[in-house]
Amino acid sequence: MSSMRLLMLSRSQVLALLPALFHGLAFGTTTSSKIATAWYAGWHAPGQAVPSLALSQVSWEKYTHLTYSFAETTADVREVSLSGSDPELLPSFVATAHAHGVKAKVSVGGWTGSLFWSSNVATAQNRTLFVKTLVDFATKYDLDGLDFDWEYPNVQGIGCNTIDVNDTANFLAFIQELRADPVGSKLILSAATSLSPFADANGDPSTDVSGFAKVLDYIAVMNYDVNGPWSAAVGPNAPLRDSCAPADFQAGSAVDAVAAWTAAGMPLDKIVLGVASYGHSFSVAKSDAFVKGSKTQLALYPPFNASNAPAGDSWDDQPGVDEGGNFESQGGVIDFWGLIQQGYLTETGVPVTGVPFIFDNCTQTPYVYNGTTEVMISFDNARSFAVKGEYIKSKGLGGFAMWEAGGDFNDILLDSIREASGVLN
Numbered sequence: 001m002s003s004m005r006l007l008m009l010s011r012s013q014v015l016a017l018l019p020a021l022f023h024g025l026a027f028g029t030t031t032s033s034k035i036a037t038a039w040y041a042g043w044h045a046p047g048q049a050v051p052s053l054a055l056s057q058v059s060w061e062k063y064t065h066l067t068y069s070f071a072e073t074t075a076d077v078r079e080v081s082l083s084g085s086d087p088e089l090l091p092s093f094v095a096t097a098h099a100h101g102v103k104a105k106v107s108v109g110g111w112t113g114s115l116f117w118s119s120n121v122a123t124a125q126n127r128t129l130f131v132k133t134l135v136d137f138a139t140k141y142d143l144d145g146l147d148f149d150w151e152y153p154n155v156q157g158i159g160c161n162t163i164d165v166n167d168t169a170n171f172l173a174f175i176q177e178l179r180a181d182p183v184g185s186k187l188i189l190s191a192a193t194s195l196s197p198f199a200d201a202n203g204d205p206s207t208d209v210s211g212f213a214k215v216l217d218y219i220a221v222m223n224y225d226v227n228g229p230w231s232a233a234v235g236p237n238a239p240l241r242d243s244c245a246p247a248d249f250q251a252g253s254a255v256d257a258v259a260a261w262t263a264a265g266m267p268l269d270k271i272v273l274g275v276a277s278y279g280h281s282f283s284v285a286k287s288d289a290f291v292k293g294s295k296t297q298l299a300l301y302p303p304f305n306a307s308n309a310p311a312g313d314s315w316d317d318q319p320g321v322d323e324g325g326n327f328e329s330q331g332g333v334i335d336f337w338g339l340i341q342q343g344y345l346t347e348t349g350v351p352v353t354g355v356p357f358i359f360d361n362c363t364q365t366p367y368v369y370n371g372t373t374e375v376m377i378s379f380d381n382a383r384s385f386a387v388k389g390e391y392i393k394s395k396g397l398g399g400f401a402m403w404e405a406g407g408d409f410n411d412i413l414l415d416s417i418r419e420a421s422g423v424l425n
């Protein structure tokens with residue numbers, strides 16, 4: 001309606017209005033308290049990985065919430081397991097967060113930890129048991145909240161999850177019961193979600209998630225892994241938008257995800273944008289990597305050799321057998337610090353001189369290439385984080401959630417999105 005009105009005004013009248021409009025926008029954002037959060041992966045703590053992110057190295061003052069990952073679901077609804085995530089460290093994580101005035105949460109599930117989400121909430125009896133499991137867990141560790149990272153309700157994730165047509169309805173009933181609990185009522189509850197609203201009984205995106213909006217504090221839409229080794233061509237890990245990309249390569253984006261969730265009844269200020277401090281690597285022949293006739297300008301959406309998965313950095317998954325017993329080759333995941341370590345970017349996060357680089361102005365994401373190894377990487381940098389931050393601010397989203405805290409280098413990404421999204425506090 002306001003744009004209709006503007007159409008009827010003269011150009012000078014519009015220009016006169018602009019300062020007021022901007023003031024209105026600025027006022028709206030400075031009074032909101034945005035969420036600035038990231039997941040802390042327990043398996044990247046000192047003693048678990050090289051390099052590592054020690055609690056003392058976390059930039060606590062730059063976050064409002066930090067989420068320890070993962071408490072994995074187990075075959076017994078009465079237990080969740082921290083065994084893959086340095087269980088001894090969790091109490092120090094919570095204490096350190098609290099010492100900095102940061103909310104400490106734990107994420108339940110994850111890619112490898114969602115095997116029993118469905119069975120844990122499948123019946124009224126199990127929901128009651130699982131509520132007790134998580135209430136006891138939150139109490140034991142003095143948590144401020146829980147994040148539900150079920151990948152995914154009524155959509156198969158890793159390949160061996162229990163799954164049921166009623167998953168989404170059962171998930172909602174479970175969260176409602178947790179909210180009715182005296183401890184659960186005080187917890188900050190969030191869900192890490194896919195780009196589409198939780199699948200309904202037909203496997204289609206739910207058209208009404210307003211029930212979830214009532215019981216969750218926020219959702220973190222995991223707008224990453226949109227393209228990876230499973231894709232048909234090299235594409236952005238975390239596109240802001242893709243309506244301007246060739247139709248064959250429109251695989252999902254932040255803008256489309258926000259539109260889908262809001263259309264289903266999730267308020268904008270309860271949508272936190274999930275952002276990635278890592279990228280994906282692809283084997284791309286030199287003859288495909290550049291636009292025709294150029295030796296320097298990288299091509300977008302080139303084909304890649306899926307039989308030749310490049311290694312990422314030292315945090316990348318080694319080839320091996322997954323939780324479902326299926327062989328997986330190395331992931332090719334490279335963190336932002338890995339791009340610097342491997343000589344693609346300088347320590348200020350810009351491309352090293354001579355490294356082929358492109359910033360795709362449609363998806364607003366960068367790519368680099370190594371002509372010797374013939375590896376192309378789609379990733380995020382300070383610019384793509386700034387653009388996402390500006391989107392969060394202009395759209396009135398709830399904030400950002402970065403996977404993962406340890407992927408950044410000298411807070412280049414974190415500082416960029418904090419400034420642009422208006423969460424500076």
Ligand SMILES: *[C@@H]1O[C@H](CO)[C@@H](O)[C@H](O)[C@H]1NC(C)=O
Pocket residue numbers: 074075076077078118119120122123126
């Ligand atoms: C309920 O939980 C138990 C124990 O975790 C599990 O064995 C059972 O299969 C679950 N029920 C359903 C219907 O999934």
Ligand SMILES: *[C@@H]1O[C@H](CO)[C@@H](O)[C@H](O)[C@H]1NC(C)=O
Pocket residue numbers: 164165166
């Ligand atoms: C799904 O829920 C409906 C309604 O509660 C119930 O009748 C049906 O048996 C459930 N189906 C499965 C597969 O659990």
Ligand SMILES: *[C@@H]1O[C@H](CO)[C@@H](O)[C@H](O)[C@H]1NC(C)=O
Pocket residue numbers: 305306307308
């Ligand atoms: C793809 O990679 C595999 C494994 O390294 C190699 O054997 C094959 O020749 C490559 N294909 C092409 C088209 O380069």
Ligand SMILES: *[C@@H]1O[C@H](CO)[C@@H](O)[C@H](O)[C@H]1NC(C)=O
Pocket residue numbers: 342343344352355370371372373
């Ligand atoms: C490309 O890979 C080669 C071989 O591993 C390496 O020596 C070189 O430093 C890399 N260049 C960049 C820019 O990453």
Ligand SMILES: *[C@@H]1O[C@H](CO)[C@@H](O)[C@H](O)[C@H]1NC(C)=O
Pocket residue numbers: 244361362
């Ligand atoms: C991206 O840049 C190209 C070349 O400058 C331009 O033609 C195109 O319209 C731009 N696309 C978007 C989405 O801004």
